[in-house]
Amino acid sequence: MYESIKQRPDIWDRFTSQGDEFKRYSCVDSYCDFKRHDIRNILSPDVSRAFLEKGLKVALPEDKRFGVCLTHDIDEIYPPLYHTLLSMFHSVKGADLDQFKKHSLWRVNGKQHSPYINFKEIMDIEEKFGAKSSFYFMTAEKDPVRFRYNIEDAGSYMGDIVDRGWEVGLHGGYYSYNSYENIVKEKQQLEATLGSSVIGFRNHYLRLKISESWEILSKAGFKYDTTLGFNNAVGFRNGMCHPFRPCKVGNGEVLDILEIPLNIMDVALFEQAGSFRQAWDISKQILDTGEKYNGIITLLWHNNSFSSPYLKEWKKLYVKILDYCDQKNAWITSCGDIYEWWSNADIDYP
Numbered sequence: 530m531y532e533s534i535k536q537r538p539d540i541w542d543r544f545t546s547q548g549d550e551f552k553r554y555s556c557v558d559s560y561c562d563f564k565r566h567d568i569r570n571i572l573s574p575d576v577s578r579a580f581l582e583k584g585l586k587v588a589l590p591e592d593k594r595f596g597v598c599l600t601h602d603i604d605e606i607y608p609p610l611y612h613t614l615l616s617m618f619h620s621v622k623g624a625d626l627d628q629f630k631k632h633s634l635w636r637v638n639g640k641q642h643s644p645y646i647n648f649k650e651i652m653d654i655e656e657k658f659g660a661k662s663s664f665y666f667m668t669a670e671k672d673p674v675r676f677r678y679n680i681e682d683a684g685s686y687m688g689d690i691v692d693r694g695w696e697v698g699l700h701g702g703y704y705s706y707n708s709y710e711n712i713v714k715e716k717q718q719l720e721a722t723l724g725s726s727v728i729g730f731r732n733h734y735l736r737l738k739i740s741e742s743w744e745i746l747s748k749a750g751f752k753y754d755t756t757l758g759f760n761n762a763v764g765f766r767n768g769m770c771h772p773f774r775p776c777k778v779g780n781g782e783v784l785d786i787l788e789i790p791l792n793i794m795d796v797a798l799f800e801q802a803g804s805f806r807q808a809w810d811i812s813k814q815i816l817d818t819g820e821k822y823n824g825i826i827t828l829l830w831h832n833n834s835f836s837s838p839y840l841k842e843w844k845k846l847y848v849k850i851l852d853y854c855d856q857k858n859a860w861i862t863s864c865g866d867i868y869e870w871w872s873n874a875d876i877d878y879p
């Protein structure tokens with residue numbers, strides 16, 4: 530049933546070269562190097578279109594035309610000093626006393642007042658649009674930049690996320706994408722803190738080795754991964770706007786894990802777009818493409834984007850996107866929900 534994917538070496542060749550400096554295996558060919566090549570390549574889900582032409586049928590719940598999967602990587606729950614200084618500077622510039630107090634006083638008032646502990650605020654925004662999302666927390670201790678946070682500090686907030694029907698998953702450590710031992714350890718730590726099991730995964734810095742990372746994740750008990758995206762561009766990294774079960778490089782064995790490709794990450798989007806207007810235009814184009822092909826468009830907005838005065842436009846764009854998708858009657862939900870639906874819908878690639 531996945532024969533067609535296996536017979537398309539061009540899909541897989543994009544990932545099997547030596548990788549970039551972060552071993553992300555994304556910047557290896559024309560599909561990634563968007564600055565030197567035609568950007569239409571990565572903004573067009575050619576592979577999904579080919580499947581639809583061959584008869585792929587995607588029926589979404591309640592006859593929705595397309596799905597939008599919302600995700601948040603929790604890289605920080607406490608602002609590092611330079612974030613605090615930037616936020617204070619921008620609050621002064623914008624004459625925003627509340628924000629100034631929030632960013633300057635939390636270190637004195639106590640960790641629980643950290644502006645990055647904003648999960649409730651994020652969920653409240655999404656709830657207004659009938660949406661849900663996934664939050665990926667880190668438990669890794671080793672990180673190339675700094676130790677991020679103690680997962681136990683996030684424990685009580687994770688309970689609230691799950692109680693409201695949102696999802697908690699693992700944000701795998703920078704050094705973990707190719708280590709079964711690390712992935713298992715991090716998963717156990719998260720589950721011990723949360724008090725229940727998790728099925729979803731995305732690696733920090735989008736580090737992913739095709740197909741080794743997927744093999745490891747499947748063996749560790751994850752049901753889906755959503756790492757497959759660009760760090761420096763938005764679009765369709767493997768030409769697909771639908772989830773799929775990846776194959777093992779070499780023998781083509783279908784792996785027991787669902788990949789839900791990542792399409793728009795806040796950092797990459799604003800790096801690529803020169804202005805809010807441009808960022809919106811690109812986002813709209815990707816969402817409209819998702820609608821056209823009955824696809825699933827996955828967004829990643831980091832939690833700090835919602836509480837940083839210097840990233841105000843990032844938050845504003847997120848709300849604008851949700852409003853647009855709501856008006857288009859999209860199914861806006863978490864990766865966990867997408868996984869459940871996709872696995873039960875029995876969708877066959879022709």
Ligand SMILES: [Zn+2]
Pocket residue numbers: 602603604700732733734
């Ligand atoms: Zn990260």
